[in-house]
Amino acid sequence: MLMMVVVFATTAVSGQENYKDKHEKLIYENKDFHDVKTYDTDKIKFKKKPENIILLIGDGMGVAQVFMGITANKGMLNIVNMKDIGFSKTQSADHYITDSAAGGTALACGVKTNNHHIGVDADGKKVKTILEIAEENGKATGLVSTSAITHATPASFVAHTPDRGEYEEIAKQLVNSGIDVFIGGGYDFFANRSDKGDLIKKLEKKGYNMYTCLDSVPDNIEGKLGVLTAPKHNPPLPKRGNLLTDATEEAIKVLNKDAKDGFFLMIEGSQIDWASHQNDVAYITMEMLDFDKAIGVALEYAAKHKNTLVIVTADHETGGLSNHGIDIETGKVKGGFSTGGHTGIMVPVFAFGPGAELFRGIYENTEIFHKMLYLYNFKSDK
Ligand code: MG
Ligand code: ZN
Numbered sequence: 001m002l003m004m005v006v007v008f009a010t011t012a013v014s015g016q017e018n019y020k021d022k023h024e025k026l027i028y029e030n031k032d033f034h035d036v037k038t039y040d041t042d043k044i045k046f047k048k049k050p051e052n053i054i055l056l057i058g059d060g061m062g063v064a065q066v067f068m069g070i071t072a073n074k075g076m077l078n079i080v081n082m083k084d085i086g087f088s089k090t091q092s093a094d095h096y097i098t099d100s101a102a103g104g105t106a107l108a109c110g111v112k113t114n115n116h117h118i119g120v121d122a123d124g125k126k127v128k129t130i131l132e133i134a135e136e137n138g139k140a141t142g143l144v145s146t147s148a149i150t151h152a153t154p155a156s157f158v159a160h161t162p163d164r165g166e167y168e169e170i171a172k173q174l175v176n177s178g179i180d181v182f183i184g185g186g187y188d189f190f191a192n193r194s195d196k197g198d199l200i201k202k203l204e205k206k207g208y209n210m211y212t213c214l215d216s217v218p219d220n221i222e223g224k225l226g227v228l229t230a231p232k233h234n235p236p237l238p239k240r241g242n243l244l245t246d247a248t249e250e251a252i253k254v255l256n257k258d259a260k261d262g263f264f265l266m267i268e269g270s271q272i273d274w275a276s277h278q279n280d281v282a283y284i285t286m287e288m289l290d291f292d293k294a295i296g297v298a299l300e301y302a303a304k305h306k307n308t309l310v311i312v313t314a315d316h317e318t319g320g321l322s323n324h325g326i327d328i329e330t331g332k333v334k335g336g337f338s339t340g341g342h343t344g345i346m347v348p349v350f351a352f353g354p355g356a357e358l359f360r361g362i363y364e365n366t367e368i369f370h371k372m373l374y375l376y377n378f379k380s381d382k
Pocket of ligand 1: 152
């Protein structure tokens, strides 16, 4: 088993761009079980409507990825606490099978757009994101990602461009977004740019505390926070350590200081998608369990504060993954795949907290944006 981990750590690709280089690995025996708290949602007196929303996106996470995590953690995940469950239809404006740009934009902006588009509609027109609307309404806002912060999913919440590959432009737009905390990779798109601009300096001038490592962030920072944890994408597990849970805790800590007017936070488990592109069960399982640990942090906050809605969903499924066993008692999993790309199947939506019941049923991915808008008491821009 150690062999498998070592091989995986040194050969894993750094991004979706390389997904065709798949190396099929169908069996994995998990040894890293995590404790799961259980919450009796009927007994928690949630507020009527949320002031805070934490949206967790497992990129590429279909029901099979979730159940692979459940099997690998001996039958229990934090996500199991989320009793209000629905399904989101992920088709984009121009494709039955969406990419993460159109999928992210549907969740962030409430419009169906073409694949590769970020924060613009199918005609290329800029559409406001839930993060920008929250910001305008005085809420604190944040983004956390295990990819580069400029990659399609997080970019969909702060940027507007027809081309998801414009990382330097996306970085520039993030600087002007007013976001309060962002943690993810992508340092080079801010600091080593083809236009020689120094966006780190610009961010610092705007009042951001900028770091390249979560460990160096002091306990009580004043003002905004940006942590660019890798030159481009963050490494896969186990190399990445507890980055996602630590980043989730840090982001919530920063936003909680401004909780008077509430906050919006998006957290992405980016590499469930990359692992699924590679048809690599070990990589999928590790990323899924890591994502569930971050879900645990969000649920703990929501159970305590009662004004916080936690939503967990995906932009699309990847790999056409199926569960072929093996053993819930020991955490050994086996998967099968139908593709190295995305699929068009519905993805699950889990909700916990005030308004969670609105997420039951089967609906278009764009509805998730409109439900959030409604629950925040914001008017739809449409
Ligand atoms: Mg993504
Ligand atoms: Zn993908």
